[in-house]
Amino acid sequence: MTTTTLERATFTAAIRQAEGWWFGWIEEVPGVNAQERTREDVLASLRVCLAEALEMNRRDAIEAAGEGFEEVVVAA
Numbered sequence: 001m002t003t004t005t006l007e008r009a010t011f012t013a014a015i016r017q018a019e020g021w022w023f024g025w026i027e028e029v030p031g032v033n034a035q036e037r038t039r040e041d042v043l044a045s046l047r048v049c050l051a052e053a054l055e056m057n058r059r060d061a062i063e064a065a066g067e068g069f070e071e072v073v074v075a076a
Helices: 039-065
Strands: 013-018 021-026 033-036
Touching: 013 039, 021 039, 033 039
Parallel strands: none
Antiparallel strands: 013 021, 021 033
């Protein structure tokens, strides 16, 4: 089994400010969004939420694969 990290993966955040709040979404991962008072805080929250979502998805995929699976790095 080969374990890989997503350290070099990049994602796109769509952010906007409205009524004193910053809102943001990660375009490539549904459900990863945040709302904060500052631009810097919304980006920080998106990074944390993205890391948590990717790790949760990874654990779910490994559990679903069962025994004897192989991890292979692919690029789009």
